Amino acid sequence: MGKExxxxxxxxxxxxxxxxxxxxxxxxxxxxxxxxxxxEYELNRVSGSDVKFVLTERWASEECLAKHDETPHMKEADSISPLFRAGPASVLKLIGV
Structure with missing residues (x-):
């Protein structure tokens, strides 16, 4: 496995x-x-907002994350989410310091 x-x-x-x-x-x-x-796969609502959420994810490796993106449940979620989202999600990849 690669880096988290x-x-x-x-x-x-x-x-x-x-x-x-x-x-x-x-x-x-x-x-x-x-x-x-x-x-880790955790959704939180932003305090004071009825429309903003933050999803945090942790994966053991890039390979595991790549496989995740290809699962049937994620493909289905990606097809459904535009029906209720205000726009595309912003994905931030974190790098430890």
Whole structure:
């Protein structure tokens, strides 16, 4: 395995659509946590906002993350999320200092 990968994903949903984001997360979270190399997969709402979320992910390696992106549940999630999101998510890859 390679070096651990940490991601912070900034998500904004359309007004009134937060429950759709939460529901999708709750549906796929057990599947993602069961994937090889998944160390963390956690969604949090931004304090004071009804439309902003932060998803944090940790993967054992780039290879595990690449496999994650190709799973059927993630492909399905990627096809559904534009229905309730305000725009594309911003993915930030973190590098330790």
């Amino acid at each position: 990968v940490k991601l912070v994903i900034l998500i904004e949903v359309q007004p009134g659509k937060a429950e759709e984001q939460i529901s999708l997360y709750q549906k796929i979270r057990p599947l993602v946590l069961g994937e090889e190399g998944c160390l």
